Structure formats: C-alpha cells, structure tokens
Amino acid sequence: MIHLKNVNKEFNGRIILHNINLNVEKGETLAIIGASGSGKSTLLRLMIGLLQPTSGEVWIKDTEISQLPEIDLDKIRLNMGMVFQYSALFDSMTVGDNVAFGLKEHTKFTSEKIQQVVQEKLKLVELEGFEAMMPNELSGGMKKRISLARAIAFEPEIVLYDEPSSGLDPIMAAKIDELIVNTQQVLGVTSVVVTHDMNSAFHIADRIAMVYDGELIAIDDVDGIKNSQDLRVREFIHGTIKPIKRRQTHVDRS
Template sequence: MIKLVNVNMTFHGKQVLENINLEIARGETMVIIGPSGSGKSTLLRLIIGLLKPDSGEIWVDDKELFRLSEDEINAVRLKMGMVFQYSALFDSMTVGENVAFGLRQHTKMTDEEIAAVVRRKLRIVGLRGQENTMPNELSGGMKKRVSLARAIAINPEVILYDEPTAGLDPIMSGKIDRLIAGTQRRMNVTSIVVTHHMPSAFNIADRIAMIYNGRIVETGTVDEIRHSENPLVQHFIQGQKIAGLAKRRLRE
C-alpha cells in the first residue's frame, strides 16, 4: 500500500530523515516509534504529501506521489484520514460540523446524507448524540475520538495517527488503543501510528519500525521488537537513556 525508497529530508541544513526505506502492507497497522525529535511526525507529513522529500520516492497505492500533478496528489490524499496529536478540532464548530467538514469540502452529498454519516461515525467512536456539543465541552479523550470520527468520515483506505494517546491517562489511552484496533478491523484500513508510548505500540501493532536520529534502526513484529538484540531498541522500549549507545551504534 505504501512504500518509501531512499527518502531523505532536511530542514535548515539539518538532516531530519536519512535514507528511509519502509514498506507497509495493505490492511497492516505499522507503528513508528522513537524519541521526540527523531523524525516520526515528518515521516507522516511526507506520506500524506504535505512535505516533499529532498530525494527518494514515496509510493501510495502504486502511485509515486511527487510525479503526480497537484490535483492527482489531492485525489490520493482523499484516500487518507489523519488524526492529529492534539486533535486539531475547529473550536468554533460543533462536533457534528467538525466530523462533516471533509464531506462538505470534498463530496456532493446532501445535508441529510452528511448528517447520517456523522451520526454513524460518532456512534462508531462511542459518541452517540454528541453532534451539537462544542469542542471546549469535551475531555481530551473525547476530542481524540471526534478527530478519529472526522478521519473515517470519508471512508479512507489509510489512517495516519500522530501520537494518538499523547496527554491521556492510562485508562483513556487503553480505550484509544482499542478504538484504533477496532477501526482497523472494521474498515480494513492501513494504519500508520506514530508514538513513543510503548504499551500502545505493543497493543495495536502488526509491525513496528524504530527511528533514531532520522534513521530506521530496526523493523519487526511486536515479538521481534520485544526480543531485539539491538541495544538502541532495548534501551528505548525499557525507557532507558540511549544517547551514548546511539553514538557508538551509529559509528558502527
């Protein structure tokens, strides 16, 4: 479904991603882990076409993004939904209006059809009857669920999640994990989840890729990552400092 080939990205002369090669199968949940500032969120923005790499190729559903016209890139983006780290809801809109936003922008559905979709998607994320609620009346976990309802409103083939459990307590984080897994099963979507929260990563992943200093240092199943012999991986998943190890490992 998605393939990155020798992708490099710099900002202001600093290498953010270096020689990234990654394949994500259709219907798979790929979790990207790594410390803050390691390039995880940049990777999501490249996949959705918001950023263009300095070099390399990004393929989505057999189309290389940056050989396409802007209209063609927009058509690819319509196959994707995004759940942002801090939900990114429009404060001046109701919950229902937030969920309906993409439908109004990109479809010719009638108001009645849109209202039916909104009701259905809110029910899926456990927010039945909240159409007229304002975002400032919601808890952090509820905002995340509205963001997911908005992302799935257009029935995407790919959903990208940027730190979906950031700022949530362990109980709510577990609920969001189950919602992500349930959405993947129900819709058979390809899911890409960026997180540094290892309980979530282990709960929802089919495979995990770890990025450190802009490089993918290991990719594998949950079991393979748990039992990795790479000290960078082990120190990260155990919550230990890895700076010194990283310098030695990268020199090797």
C-alpha cells in the same frame, strides 16, 4: 499501500531523515517509535504529502506523490485520513460539523446522507449524540475520538495517527488504542501510528519500526522488537539508558 524508497529529508542543511526504505502492507497496523526529534512525525507528514522529501520517492498505492501538484495530492488524500496529535478540530464548529466538514467539501451527498454518516462515525467512536457540542466542551480524549471520526468519515483505505494517546490518562489512552484496533477491524484500513507509548505500540501494532537519529534501525513484529538485541531498541522500549562510567578521581587525604 505505502512505499518509501531511499527517502531523505533535510531542513536548512540539517539531516532529519536519512535513506529511509519502508513498506506498509495493506490492512496492517504499523507503529513507528523513536525518541522526540528522531524524525518519526516527519515520516508521517511525508506519507500524506504535507512535506516533500529532499530526495527519494513516496508511493501511495500505485502513485508517486512527492512531486504531485496540490490539486492532485488532494485527490490522493481523499483516500487517507489523519488524526493529529492535538486533534486539530475547528473550534468554531460543532462536533457534527467537524465530522461532516470533508463530506460537505468533497462530496455531493445530501444533507440527510451526511447526517447519517456523521451519526455512524460518532457511534463507532462511542460519542453518538454529541453532534451539537462544541470542541471547548470536550475533554482531551473526546477530542481525539472526534478527530478519528472525522478522519474516517470518507471510509479511507489509509489512516495516519500522530501520537494519538499523547497527553491522555492511562484509561483514556487505552480507550484510544481499542478504537484504533476496532477501526482497523471494522473498516479494514491500513494504519500508521506514530507513538512513544510502548504499551500502546505493543497492543495495536502488527509490526513496529524504530527511527533513531533519522535512520530506520529496526522493523519487526511485536515479539521481534521485544527481543531485539540492538541496544538502542532495548533502551527505548524498556525506558533505560546505559549507566555512565564515572571517572575515577584520586582524593589526597593527607
């Protein structure tokens, strides 16, 4: 479904991603982990065409998208949904209008059909009946769920998530995890989830990829990552760092 081939990305001469080769298979959930600034969110933006690689190829199914004009990229994106880290809802629109936005812009659905789809997607994220509410009336977790409902309104084949549980309490974070799993099972979508939450990654992912200083250093199933012998992987997933050896100093007690 997604194939990155020899992808490099630089900003102002600074290397963000180096020689990334990655496949995401149809129907799987791939979690991308790594420290802040490692390049994992940049990967996500390359996949949806919000950024272009400095070199290399980005394939969505059978189309290489890195050099496509915006009008053609928009057609590809109709088959993709994205849940942004901060939800990115339109503050001036109701919940219902937020979920319906893409349907109104890109389909010829009747008002009745759009309303039906909105109700179905809100039910899927367990917010049925919230159509008339405004985003500023919602909690952070509810906004994330509305963002997911909007992302799947087209029933896309691919859904990308950027830190979906960031800033949420543990109970709501677990709820978002369940929705990601449920969405994959109900709609059969291919999911890519950028996260630093290892509990989340272990729960939702079929495979986990780790980015370290712009390089893809590991990709394996959950058990493989848990048992990795790479010190960088082990330190990240366990939240530990190698103890610093302090320099011995001689103290003159005379």
